[in-house]
Amino acid sequence: MPWSHLNDHAHDIGIIRRRLAVTLLGMLVLACGLISRLSYLQIFNHQHYTTLSKDNRLRLQAIPPSRGLIYDRNGMLLAENRPSFRLVLVPEQVKNLHATLTDLTRLVKLRPTDLERFQALLEQSPSFQEIPLKFELPEVEVARFAVNRQRFPGVEVKARLTRYYPQGEIAVHALGYVGRINERELGQADPTQYQPSSHIGKTGIERYYELLLHGTAGLEHQETSALGRIIRTLSHRAPTPGRDLYLTLDLRLQRIAENALGNHSGAVVALDPRNGEILALVSKPTYDPNLFVNGISLEDYKHLQTNRDKPLFNRSLRGQYPPGSTIKPFVGLAGLETGVRQAHDTIYCPGHFSLSGSSYRWYDWKRWGHGRMNFKQAIAQSCDVYFYKLAYDLGIDAIHDALARFGFGQSTGIDLNGELPGLLPSRRWKRRAKGEPWYPGETVITGIGQGFLLVTPLQLAYASALLANRGRPIVPHLGRASRAPGQNTLSPLPLPHPPRAALALKAPEHWERVKEAMVAVVNARHGTAHRVGEGANYVIAGKTGTAQVFGLDHAAEEHTGDNALSKHLHDHALFIAFAPISDPCIAIAVVVENGGSGGAVAGPIARQIMDAWLTG
Amino acid sequence: MRFNPTNSGVTTTQLSFIQRRLHVDLTLLTPLLLLSAFGLIVLYSAFGAQIDQVDKQLIRLGIAFGVLFTIAQIPPRQLRYWAPWFYGFSLLLLLSVLLFGTAGGGAKRWLDLGVARFQPSEMMKLALPMVLSAVLGARALPPHWGRLAISLLLIFVPAGIIAIEPDLGTALLVSLSGLSVLFLAGLAWWMIFTMIITVAASAPLLWFCFLHDYQRERVLTFLDPTRDPLGTGYHIIQSKIAIGSGGLYGKGWLNGTQAHLSFLPEQHTDFVFAVLAEEFGLIGVILLLALYFMVIARGLHIASHAQNNYGRLLAGNIVLTFFIYFFVNIGMVSGLLPVVGLPLPMISYGGTSMVTLLAAFGMLMSIHTHRRLWVS
Known part of the structure; x- marks a missing residue:
């Protein structure tokens, strides 16, 4: 009886050991499968995935150059860049949002539409992203906010340069104007120079001499997280401002x-x-x-469009x-x-x-x-x-x-x-x-x-x-000369085309x-x-x-x-x-x-x- | 087993002092500790170089190793005796989850105990092999029809309950783990193939009748991750990018851009392998697999030198289940297998699975260190 038991015992050991051997073999085969899969990803397709990983995290951010100024023949300013102020808030830096907004309304006039837009953006944006509270802040409010600034951590006044024509309507048909780039223009423009938010010369001198006035955009290589938060700036190339333009106009x-x-x-x-x-x-x-x-x-545009004297028409x-x-x-x-x-x-x-x-x-x-x-x-x-x-x-x-x-x-x-x-x-x-x-x-x-x-x-x-x-x-x-930013020497502009034969x-x-x-x-x-x-x-x-x-x-x-x-x-x-x-x-x-x-x-x-x- | 000095049909090994007295097997413990250390290093990076989460994990590891040492002290006989009770208790808990469980992510898996939530299915992962080994190990192998039927019942009742929760991945793993005991017990090959063919044939039925939409979606996304690049497929796409961009040598510790810039989903739990592969490259992956295979080798040694069928089956099953876990996890993260919620053993952040795993290794040590060598 003990012998038969022991024989059974040995028999069972044999069965289990054989199965264990099969198991080990199977595990080794599967492990080889894993290693070949990982080699496939990590060795053969390494380049491909490295590119994808870089695309994931690296972002090129163009820094818009400041636009060249336009002067008349005597150096009178016709087009300049003026700072326009906007009030922004970074939600993650604000402790008590409600109290901050209440306090802010005492300093800055916030219309209901401003607050509505702010709330809408607040829900959509990641908390590290600044959200505009008000655009085109008047200077009085800028000053008032500056004095009280320490009370509002996370709230800032940001300045941006916008085109301004100090002479208003004078010479508008020669000068033209800039406006936000549209889809068609964006399609034709150099993508390294223009972004969907850029301005571009739409008519007149602003359009004809766009290349000269625009300058060269700077470039920032940014590393961003999956949510778009900027982790660090890897490289930075400063933008080159556009050239100033001197017109023949008096x-x-x-x-x-x-x-x-x-x-x-x-x-x-x-x-x-x-x-x-x-x-x-x-x-x-x-x-x-x-x-x-x-x-x-829309209202202004309709007004200009429907005016029977056609102000937009360059006679x-x-x-x-x-x-x-x-x-x-x-x-x-x-x-x-x-x-x-x-x-x-x-x-x-x-x-x-x-x-x-x-x-x-x-x-x-x-x-x-x-x-x-x-x-x-x-x-x-x-x-x-x-x-x-x-x-x-x-x-x-x-x-x-x-x-x-x-x-x-x-x-x-x-x-x-x-x-x-x-x-x-x-x-x-x-x-x-x-x-x-x-x-x-x-x-x-x-x-x-x-x-x-x-x-x-x-x-x-x-x-x-x-x-x-x-x-x-x-x-x-109309173009007489241009001047590189920060320099005094004027270089004459070439004629738009060679003159015809003498009459x-x-x-x-x-x-x-x-x-x-x-x-x-x-x-x-x-x-x-x-x-x-x-x-x-x-x-x-x-x-x-x-x-x-x-x-x-x-x-x-x-x-x-x-x-x-x-x-x-x-x-x-x-x-x-x-x-x-x-x-x-x-x-x-x-x-x-x-x-x-x-x-x-x-x-x-x-x-x-x-x-x-x-x-x- | 009875005392019988004349029998030498089984090779004997000398037990060291530590093995005899502390019931700790250093050859198994060493790779486990190395894996834990590796895991902490990877987690430190996955948590964006923050130490407090790693501290938590360290405490969990301490608890889990405590469980390991405790279980190692219990003789296998005792474990075998408890197995049916443990199994019954686990089954009860599973049923109560169905009745009172808290939902998480569209499925009732958790039991809220007031202090902590835990998944009874984890417990079943331990209980099922224990009871199966006890049932099958009590008689001569291979099992005959009666025991086979009992075993299948023991497997598919809990698996079915887990599937209803629904947690198809775990149900599958529990069944697989249970079936592996049958496999080790010498189930005839023709039966094994019959089973495989039956399952394959019933797959369409399963697909259309029993799978939830999100589960079907997972499988479809597995087949083609680009189907849903911002949803479910995003996980796989991003983890493949992480792994692939790691290359042979990796981007270096704490330098994984996919992980640190939070492109990777679940980067401390189920997808932690992608962090490892991104930062340590293929070299790191091979190191990890080498450590896993040190555990497996020792486990197989213990299994084949165990004193009785119960010990052999249980030890073999623990090893096989361990392999299945890391194979499925790595296969899933690298896009070979569909996404199932399964942590990477010894590396992923989280307590329950770690405790279950180390409890199993505790049993392995218990089986090995409680041998009476005069019989061997």
């Missing part, structure tokens, strides 16, 4: 030009014909760019007007250059013009006629018949070519975005655009700047400058013929703008223009009130000028929408500006 002249235009809608462009520097660029009405910097309120580059009689010096010059007219040839003006074989009459503005007119008289008195006939004799294609030499129908290439080219019609253009042949009558009215012809105020000013400087190539521009006449004395005629406009007894030249101690050359508003659609809209109707159907008053005649240093184009007569309305505005520039 703030004083700009202000005078804007005041001179008064409440009229319209545009003024004044430039230096010697080098193309824009001295004043006015488009009226204007608006306050500061509204746009931190996001314009100086985008307003396309019929030039009216201001085109006559250029058409006249084409007559001289092509030999179709000599300066001393005279035309009889009976007050109307007809094509042979047609009874249709184009009338002169002076219904009873000017009588016999030579070149100089025709320009000085703005005789329409002279130019009807001249245009007809030239033909539309010769007019087109001659006007194209002065830049009509094409952008001047100024350093601003959105410039429109106007419209310089030709046979080819009409065939292409309208699918119609050119009619001789259309040539006739092109001679007095009506019909299809459209020009922008900038084009007019540029063409006048070419008359003033005898066709020397210039490029209208050479076959007979250079034709320049003198045109100038004489334009001087007569302002100074001769019968000149259409003879009052404009009165009492000036320098000699002005100019040309008036009155462009008919083809406003049948307007008329249809406005049949309710006669006054409103008539106001909007008033002719546009135009005036181009340059002075002094001996060595012109300013060329001007003025367009006053619905202003009536060019000589009476637009001329005096130009005179005020020239006075300010030449004698002021």
Whole structure:
């Protein structure tokens, strides 16, 4: 019995030991499986997981650079950065939130909306993240809080630089404004430089010279926890501030030009014909760019959008007007250059013009006629018949070519975005655009700047400058020089594009013929703008223009009130000028929408500006 | 066993003084202490270099080792005698959890004793192998139908209760641990394969009828962690990143970025292995496995040298269960197995599992040091 028991015993031991051996084998195999799995993760895929681990914890934080300032040609500040203060609270540093908020309301005015936003953010944000309590803190409150600051641990006033335009509405159409970057801009911009919260130049100089003004963002390598708390900063590269910009604009002249235009809608462009520097660029009405910097309120924007005078519309580059009689010096010059007219040839003006074989009459503005007119008289008195006939004799294609030499129908290439080219019609253009042949009558009215012809105020000013400087190539521009932050030396800005070829006449004395005629406009007894030249101690050359508003659609809209109707159907008053005649240093184009007569309305505005520039 | 000096069918080993008097097996204790030390080092880092949590764990370790020494003093005979009572008591507690238990994370697992909450399923992890070893060890091996049926009943009643709680992971582990006793007892291979095939065949039924949504979700997320990268899959993705970025040598102690910047979930409990692997690399992992296998080797030695079937089965089962625990935990953290709530033995923060584990090792020492060597 004991033996059998012992045999059983040995038998059982055998069974268990065999099973233990199988177990050990199984465990070793499984352990090898574990080790190969871990080797797979830790050796073969080590690089992959290291990258993932870094992506997990490392964050690149761009530090926005401070934007370059913008000055006028004399160093007057046009755009600057101002600190804007906001009150923030870090929840984890505040012991008693409720008491702190109650105490704070005694120092700082907190509106219910501020508190609502704060509560909403408080619930969403991790406790180490600062939560804004109030934006745009007035300085009084900043000071009041600063005195009591030690009572509020965890509450701070944070300053941030925001763009500010100290001149307000002055020169807004040249300067433009910055605003928060939008999705499309962000997609196009350099991602290392811009973040969703960045500001970017939206229009005007701010947009055109964005790269220069923006500077280079700094970079901070941060190690963050899973919740986004910054553990430490691994590296820091300071941002490089943007370059300061000096414009060719003269703030004083700009202000005078804007005041001179008064409440009229319209545009003024004044430039230096010697080098193309824009001295004043006015488009009226204007608006306050500061509204746009931190996001314009819906109400304000709607107000600007629905305003029938379209304040946001930059008339100086985008307003396309019929030039009216201001085109006559250029058409006249084409007559001289092509030999179709000599300066001393005279035309009889009976007050109307007809094509042979047609009874249709184009009338002169002076219904009873000017009588016999030579070149100089025709320009000085703005005789329409002279130019009807001249245009007809030239033909539309010769007019087109001659006007194209002065830049009509094409952008001047100024350093601003959105410039429109106007419209310089030709046979080819009409065939292409309208699918119609050119009619001789259309040539006739092109001679007095009506019909299809459209020009922008900038084009007019540029063409006048070419008359003033005898066709020397210039490029209208606003950017004059830039300055690296913290330095004194100005480095000139390159022109926005290389100038076109010089405008050479076959007979250079034709320049003198045109100038004489334009001087007569302002100074001769019968000149259409003879009052404009009165009492000036320098000699002005100019040309008036009155462009008919083809406003049948307007008329249809406005049949309710006669006054409103008539106001909007008033002719546009135009005036181009340059002075002094001996060595012109300013060329001007003025367009006053619905202003009536060019000589009476637009001329005096130009005179005020020239006075300010030449004698002021 | 009776005194029989003529029998030498079993190899004898000399018991040292410490083994004889203090009932402590140094060869088993040494790797356990080394593992505890390693665990404290890893936990110190997992807690962001804060000593107070490590102090708590140190106290727990002290208690757990106290339990180990106490149990080691109790002769296996006594343990065998208590086994049915202990098993019955554990079963009662499990039932009361179902009735009065407190819910935690969607499942009733805890029994609130006023001073502490504890999981009776932990107790069952000890009680089940004890009673199975007693039942199966009392007769010749392999077990016959009657005992087999009793054993299966003993296994699946508590496992079923735990599954209802529901704590499927623990139910699975308890069954596995129980079945391992049957395996060691020499259950015929054809039966083993039949069981495996039956389970595999009934898996779809289990899937559609018995699994809770969150459990199904866990399995699905295990199969494809990117399914839910911010939810359940986040754990696995982040722990794989931690392990993989550790590389061969690791990022160094206290330098694990995944752990310290709280990307890792449960980094002191179930996912502590990821911290270890991130900071100590594959070298550290191999060191850990080496220590585990020192324990296993000693355990297997004890099992094969135990004096009776009860001791052999219990010791073998303790070793096997220990292996299953760390294998499942590491497999889960490294993305080989689905996520089940299971701590890494000897390393993870927490008291109950540590006490259970060291109590089991106490039994192992008891089995080894209470041998009467003249029979061996």
